[in-house]
Amino acid sequence: MSDKDKLLFFNFHWDRAVSLDFITLVFFEWTLCWLVRLYPLMPYPVLYCDGPLCRVGLSQQAIMGVVALAVVLPNPPFCYLLLSVHQKMLVNTKSRARLSKRVRKWMMITLIGSLVLNVFGIVIFCAPSSAYEEIRNRPELAWLDDRGGQLLIFGDSKRINFSSLQFFSSTVYH
Incomplete structure:
Protein backbone atom coordinates (compact mmCIF):
# COMPACT_ATOMS: atom_id res chain seq x y z
CA MET A 1 0.00 0.00 0.00
CA SER A 2 1.44 3.37 -0.97
CA ASP A 3 1.89 6.26 1.45
CA LYS A 4 -0.91 8.12 -0.31
CA ASP A 5 -3.34 5.25 0.33
CA LYS A 6 -2.39 5.11 4.01
CA LEU A 7 -3.65 8.66 4.48
CA LEU A 8 -7.16 7.76 3.38
CA PHE A 9 -8.90 6.21 6.37
CA PHE A 10 -11.38 4.28 4.21
CA ASN A 11 -8.60 2.34 2.43
CA PHE A 12 -8.06 0.10 5.46
CA HIS A 13 -7.76 -3.60 5.04
CA TRP A 14 -11.16 -5.24 5.46
CA ASP A 15 -10.36 -6.79 8.87
CA ARG A 16 -9.65 -3.33 10.26
CA ALA A 17 -12.97 -2.16 8.82
CA VAL A 18 -14.75 -5.06 10.53
CA SER A 19 -13.13 -4.05 13.83
CA LEU A 20 -14.09 -0.41 13.30
CA ASP A 21 -17.64 -1.43 12.39
CA PHE A 22 -17.87 -3.52 15.56
CA ILE A 23 -16.59 -0.64 17.71
CA THR A 24 -19.11 1.79 16.21
CA LEU A 25 -21.95 -0.69 16.74
CA VAL A 26 -20.92 -1.12 20.37
CA PHE A 27 -20.92 2.68 20.73
CA PHE A 28 -24.39 2.78 19.14
CA GLU A 29 -25.77 0.18 21.56
CA TRP A 30 -24.04 1.70 24.56
CA THR A 31 -25.35 5.16 23.72
CA LEU A 32 -28.98 4.26 22.99
CA CYS A 33 -29.40 1.54 25.62
CA TRP A 34 -27.56 3.07 28.56
CA LEU A 35 -26.26 6.62 28.07
CA VAL A 36 -29.44 8.05 26.49
CA ARG A 37 -32.44 5.79 27.04
CA LEU A 38 -35.21 7.27 24.89
CA TYR A 39 -38.87 6.37 25.16
CA PRO A 40 -41.40 7.86 22.71
CA LEU A 41 -44.59 9.14 24.34
CA MET A 42 -47.33 8.94 21.75
CA PRO A 43 -49.33 10.90 20.52
CA TYR A 44 -47.18 13.75 21.81
CA PRO A 45 -44.08 14.97 19.96
CA VAL A 46 -42.12 13.95 23.07
CA LEU A 47 -39.23 11.64 23.89
CA TYR A 48 -38.59 10.80 27.53
CA CYS A 49 -34.86 10.51 28.20
CA ASP A 50 -33.92 8.46 31.25
CA GLY A 51 -30.19 7.88 30.80
CA PRO A 52 -27.28 9.39 32.72
CA LEU A 53 -26.59 11.90 29.95
CA CYS A 54 -30.11 13.31 30.37
CA ARG A 55 -29.84 13.52 34.15
CA VAL A 56 -26.69 15.64 33.91
CA GLY A 57 -28.73 18.52 32.48
CA LEU A 58 -27.46 18.79 28.92
CA SER A 59 -29.56 20.70 26.44
CA GLN A 60 -31.99 18.94 24.13
CA GLN A 61 -29.84 19.79 21.12
CA ALA A 62 -26.71 18.29 22.71
CA ILE A 63 -28.54 15.08 23.60
CA MET A 64 -29.99 14.76 20.09
CA GLY A 65 -26.52 15.45 18.66
CA VAL A 66 -25.11 12.50 20.61
CA VAL A 67 -28.01 10.32 19.45
CA ALA A 68 -27.55 11.41 15.82
CA PRO A 74 -21.76 2.77 12.02
CA ASN A 75 -22.68 3.63 8.42
CA PRO A 76 -19.26 4.43 6.83
CA PRO A 77 -17.45 1.27 8.03
CA PHE A 78 -20.41 -0.88 7.01
CA CYS A 79 -20.63 0.72 3.56
CA TYR A 80 -16.89 0.28 3.15
CA LEU A 81 -17.32 -3.41 3.96
CA LEU A 82 -20.08 -3.68 1.36
CA LEU A 83 -17.87 -2.04 -1.26
CA SER A 84 -14.97 -4.34 -0.33
CA VAL A 85 -17.09 -7.48 -0.62
CA HIS A 86 -18.52 -6.21 -3.90
CA GLN A 87 -15.03 -5.68 -5.29
CA LYS A 88 -13.77 -9.06 -3.99
CA MET A 89 -16.60 -10.84 -5.77
CA LEU A 90 -15.76 -9.15 -9.06
CA VAL A 91 -11.96 -9.17 -8.81
CA ASN A 92 -11.36 -11.73 -11.58
CA THR A 93 -14.10 -10.60 -13.90
CA LYS A 94 -14.37 -7.97 -16.56
CA SER A 95 -17.76 -6.86 -15.30
CA ARG A 96 -18.87 -3.26 -15.70
CA ALA A 97 -20.03 -3.40 -12.07
CA ARG A 98 -16.43 -3.14 -10.84
CA LEU A 99 -15.70 0.22 -9.27
CA SER A 100 -12.44 2.11 -9.57
CA LYS A 101 -10.64 3.41 -6.49
CA ARG A 102 -11.64 6.94 -7.46
CA VAL A 103 -15.34 6.02 -7.61
CA ARG A 104 -15.14 4.22 -4.27
CA LYS A 105 -13.32 7.18 -2.73
CA TRP A 106 -15.97 9.64 -3.94
CA MET A 107 -18.77 7.36 -2.81
CA MET A 108 -17.30 7.30 0.70
CA ILE A 109 -16.63 11.05 0.73
CA THR A 110 -20.21 11.73 -0.38
CA LEU A 111 -21.60 9.36 2.26
CA ILE A 112 -19.49 10.81 5.06
CA GLY A 113 -20.30 14.37 3.98
CA SER A 114 -24.03 13.71 3.95
CA LEU A 115 -23.86 12.03 7.37
CA VAL A 116 -21.93 14.95 8.85
CA LEU A 117 -24.55 17.34 7.44
CA ASN A 118 -27.24 15.13 8.97
CA VAL A 119 -25.70 15.37 12.44
CA PHE A 120 -25.30 19.15 12.16
CA GLY A 121 -28.89 19.45 10.91
CA ILE A 122 -30.19 17.50 13.89
CA VAL A 123 -28.20 19.65 16.32
CA ILE A 124 -29.34 22.90 14.70
CA PHE A 125 -33.01 22.08 14.12
CA CYS A 126 -33.85 20.01 17.23
CA ALA A 127 -34.60 23.05 19.33
CA PRO A 128 -37.12 22.62 22.14
CA SER A 129 -40.74 23.40 21.41
CA SER A 130 -42.06 26.89 22.04
CA ALA A 131 -44.81 25.26 24.13
CA TYR A 132 -42.37 23.24 26.26
CA GLU A 133 -43.85 24.17 29.64
CA GLU A 134 -47.44 23.75 28.43
CA ILE A 135 -46.79 20.21 27.22
CA ARG A 136 -44.63 19.28 30.21
CA ASN A 137 -47.31 20.36 32.70
CA ARG A 138 -50.08 18.28 31.16
CA PRO A 139 -51.44 15.84 33.78
CA GLU A 140 -50.63 12.78 31.68
CA LEU A 141 -46.96 13.85 31.41
CA ALA A 142 -46.44 15.56 34.79
CA TRP A 143 -45.63 12.29 36.58
CA LEU A 144 -42.43 12.00 34.54
CA ASP A 145 -40.91 14.93 36.45
CA ASP A 146 -40.77 12.75 39.57
CA ARG A 147 -38.69 10.13 37.76
CA GLY A 148 -35.79 12.50 37.26
CA GLY A 149 -35.28 12.19 33.51
CA GLN A 150 -35.76 14.83 30.87
CA LEU A 151 -38.54 15.43 28.37
CA LEU A 152 -37.37 16.20 24.85
CA ILE A 153 -40.30 18.04 23.31
CA PHE A 154 -40.48 18.83 19.59
CA GLY A 155 -43.03 20.74 17.57
CA ASP A 156 -46.29 22.26 18.73
CA SER A 157 -48.86 20.69 21.02
CA LYS A 158 -51.72 22.28 19.13
CA ARG A 159 -51.08 19.97 16.19
CA ILE A 160 -51.86 16.85 18.21
CA ASN A 161 -55.01 15.27 16.83
CA PHE A 162 -56.62 13.18 19.54
CA SER A 163 -59.24 11.87 17.12
CA SER A 164 -56.43 10.04 15.32
CA LEU A 165 -55.39 8.61 18.71
CA GLN A 166 -58.91 7.29 19.24
CA PHE A 167 -58.86 5.81 15.75
CA PHE A 168 -55.48 4.20 16.44
CA SER A 169 -56.59 2.72 19.77
CA SER A 170 -59.89 1.45 18.35
CA THR A 171 -58.22 -0.22 15.36
CA VAL A 172 -55.19 -1.65 17.13
CA TYR A 173 -56.46 -2.62 20.55
CA HIS A 174 -60.03 -3.71 19.75
Whole structure:
Protein backbone atom coordinates (compact mmCIF):
# COMPACT_ATOMS: atom_id res chain seq x y z
CA MET A 1 0.00 0.00 0.00
CA SER A 2 1.44 3.37 -0.97
CA ASP A 3 1.89 6.26 1.45
CA LYS A 4 -0.91 8.12 -0.31
CA ASP A 5 -3.34 5.25 0.33
CA LYS A 6 -2.39 5.11 4.01
CA LEU A 7 -3.65 8.66 4.48
CA LEU A 8 -7.16 7.76 3.38
CA PHE A 9 -8.90 6.21 6.37
CA PHE A 10 -11.38 4.28 4.21
CA ASN A 11 -8.60 2.34 2.43
CA PHE A 12 -8.06 0.10 5.46
CA HIS A 13 -7.76 -3.60 5.04
CA TRP A 14 -11.16 -5.24 5.46
CA ASP A 15 -10.36 -6.79 8.87
CA ARG A 16 -9.65 -3.33 10.26
CA ALA A 17 -12.97 -2.16 8.82
CA VAL A 18 -14.75 -5.06 10.53
CA SER A 19 -13.13 -4.05 13.83
CA LEU A 20 -14.09 -0.41 13.30
CA ASP A 21 -17.64 -1.43 12.39
CA PHE A 22 -17.87 -3.52 15.56
CA ILE A 23 -16.59 -0.64 17.71
CA THR A 24 -19.11 1.79 16.21
CA LEU A 25 -21.95 -0.69 16.74
CA VAL A 26 -20.92 -1.12 20.37
CA PHE A 27 -20.92 2.68 20.73
CA PHE A 28 -24.39 2.78 19.14
CA GLU A 29 -25.77 0.18 21.56
CA TRP A 30 -24.04 1.70 24.56
CA THR A 31 -25.35 5.16 23.72
CA LEU A 32 -28.98 4.26 22.99
CA CYS A 33 -29.40 1.54 25.62
CA TRP A 34 -27.56 3.07 28.56
CA LEU A 35 -26.26 6.62 28.07
CA VAL A 36 -29.44 8.05 26.49
CA ARG A 37 -32.44 5.79 27.04
CA LEU A 38 -35.21 7.27 24.89
CA TYR A 39 -38.87 6.37 25.16
CA PRO A 40 -41.40 7.86 22.71
CA LEU A 41 -44.59 9.14 24.34
CA MET A 42 -47.33 8.94 21.75
CA PRO A 43 -49.33 10.90 20.52
CA TYR A 44 -47.18 13.75 21.81
CA PRO A 45 -44.08 14.97 19.96
CA VAL A 46 -42.12 13.95 23.07
CA LEU A 47 -39.23 11.64 23.89
CA TYR A 48 -38.59 10.80 27.53
CA CYS A 49 -34.86 10.51 28.20
CA ASP A 50 -33.92 8.46 31.25
CA GLY A 51 -30.19 7.88 30.80
CA PRO A 52 -27.28 9.39 32.72
CA LEU A 53 -26.59 11.90 29.95
CA CYS A 54 -30.11 13.31 30.37
CA ARG A 55 -29.84 13.52 34.15
CA VAL A 56 -26.69 15.64 33.91
CA GLY A 57 -28.73 18.52 32.48
CA LEU A 58 -27.46 18.79 28.92
CA SER A 59 -29.56 20.70 26.44
CA GLN A 60 -31.99 18.94 24.13
CA GLN A 61 -29.84 19.79 21.12
CA ALA A 62 -26.71 18.29 22.71
CA ILE A 63 -28.54 15.08 23.60
CA MET A 64 -29.99 14.76 20.09
CA GLY A 65 -26.52 15.45 18.66
CA VAL A 66 -25.11 12.50 20.61
CA VAL A 67 -28.01 10.32 19.45
CA ALA A 68 -27.55 11.41 15.82
CA LEU A 69 -23.81 10.72 16.01
CA ALA A 70 -24.44 7.25 17.44
CA VAL A 71 -26.93 6.51 14.66
CA VAL A 72 -24.76 7.64 11.73
CA LEU A 73 -21.36 6.48 12.98
CA PRO A 74 -21.76 2.77 12.02
CA ASN A 75 -22.68 3.63 8.42
CA PRO A 76 -19.26 4.43 6.83
CA PRO A 77 -17.45 1.27 8.03
CA PHE A 78 -20.41 -0.88 7.01
CA CYS A 79 -20.63 0.72 3.56
CA TYR A 80 -16.89 0.28 3.15
CA LEU A 81 -17.32 -3.41 3.96
CA LEU A 82 -20.08 -3.68 1.36
CA LEU A 83 -17.87 -2.04 -1.26
CA SER A 84 -14.97 -4.34 -0.33
CA VAL A 85 -17.09 -7.48 -0.62
CA HIS A 86 -18.52 -6.21 -3.90
CA GLN A 87 -15.03 -5.68 -5.29
CA LYS A 88 -13.77 -9.06 -3.99
CA MET A 89 -16.60 -10.84 -5.77
CA LEU A 90 -15.76 -9.15 -9.06
CA VAL A 91 -11.96 -9.17 -8.81
CA ASN A 92 -11.36 -11.73 -11.58
CA THR A 93 -14.10 -10.60 -13.90
CA LYS A 94 -14.37 -7.97 -16.56
CA SER A 95 -17.76 -6.86 -15.30
CA ARG A 96 -18.87 -3.26 -15.70
CA ALA A 97 -20.03 -3.40 -12.07
CA ARG A 98 -16.43 -3.14 -10.84
CA LEU A 99 -15.70 0.22 -9.27
CA SER A 100 -12.44 2.11 -9.57
CA LYS A 101 -10.64 3.41 -6.49
CA ARG A 102 -11.64 6.94 -7.46
CA VAL A 103 -15.34 6.02 -7.61
CA ARG A 104 -15.14 4.22 -4.27
CA LYS A 105 -13.32 7.18 -2.73
CA TRP A 106 -15.97 9.64 -3.94
CA MET A 107 -18.77 7.36 -2.81
CA MET A 108 -17.30 7.30 0.70
CA ILE A 109 -16.63 11.05 0.73
CA THR A 110 -20.21 11.73 -0.38
CA LEU A 111 -21.60 9.36 2.26
CA ILE A 112 -19.49 10.81 5.06
CA GLY A 113 -20.30 14.37 3.98
CA SER A 114 -24.03 13.71 3.95
CA LEU A 115 -23.86 12.03 7.37
CA VAL A 116 -21.93 14.95 8.85
CA LEU A 117 -24.55 17.34 7.44
CA ASN A 118 -27.24 15.13 8.97
CA VAL A 119 -25.70 15.37 12.44
CA PHE A 120 -25.30 19.15 12.16
CA GLY A 121 -28.89 19.45 10.91
CA ILE A 122 -30.19 17.50 13.89
CA VAL A 123 -28.20 19.65 16.32
CA ILE A 124 -29.34 22.90 14.70
CA PHE A 125 -33.01 22.08 14.12
CA CYS A 126 -33.85 20.01 17.23
CA ALA A 127 -34.60 23.05 19.33
CA PRO A 128 -37.12 22.62 22.14
CA SER A 129 -40.74 23.40 21.41
CA SER A 130 -42.06 26.89 22.04
CA ALA A 131 -44.81 25.26 24.13
CA TYR A 132 -42.37 23.24 26.26
CA GLU A 133 -43.85 24.17 29.64
CA GLU A 134 -47.44 23.75 28.43
CA ILE A 135 -46.79 20.21 27.22
CA ARG A 136 -44.63 19.28 30.21
CA ASN A 137 -47.31 20.36 32.70
CA ARG A 138 -50.08 18.28 31.16
CA PRO A 139 -51.44 15.84 33.78
CA GLU A 140 -50.63 12.78 31.68
CA LEU A 141 -46.96 13.85 31.41
CA ALA A 142 -46.44 15.56 34.79
CA TRP A 143 -45.63 12.29 36.58
CA LEU A 144 -42.43 12.00 34.54
CA ASP A 145 -40.91 14.93 36.45
CA ASP A 146 -40.77 12.75 39.57
CA ARG A 147 -38.69 10.13 37.76
CA GLY A 148 -35.79 12.50 37.26
CA GLY A 149 -35.28 12.19 33.51
CA GLN A 150 -35.76 14.83 30.87
CA LEU A 151 -38.54 15.43 28.37
CA LEU A 152 -37.37 16.20 24.85
CA ILE A 153 -40.30 18.04 23.31
CA PHE A 154 -40.48 18.83 19.59
CA GLY A 155 -43.03 20.74 17.57
CA ASP A 156 -46.29 22.26 18.73
CA SER A 157 -48.86 20.69 21.02
CA LYS A 158 -51.72 22.28 19.13
CA ARG A 159 -51.08 19.97 16.19
CA ILE A 160 -51.86 16.85 18.21
CA ASN A 161 -55.01 15.27 16.83
CA PHE A 162 -56.62 13.18 19.54
CA SER A 163 -59.24 11.87 17.12
CA SER A 164 -56.43 10.04 15.32
CA LEU A 165 -55.39 8.61 18.71
CA GLN A 166 -58.91 7.29 19.24
CA PHE A 167 -58.86 5.81 15.75
CA PHE A 168 -55.48 4.20 16.44
CA SER A 169 -56.59 2.72 19.77
CA SER A 170 -59.89 1.45 18.35
CA THR A 171 -58.22 -0.22 15.36
CA VAL A 172 -55.19 -1.65 17.13
CA TYR A 173 -56.46 -2.62 20.55
CA HIS A 174 -60.03 -3.71 19.75
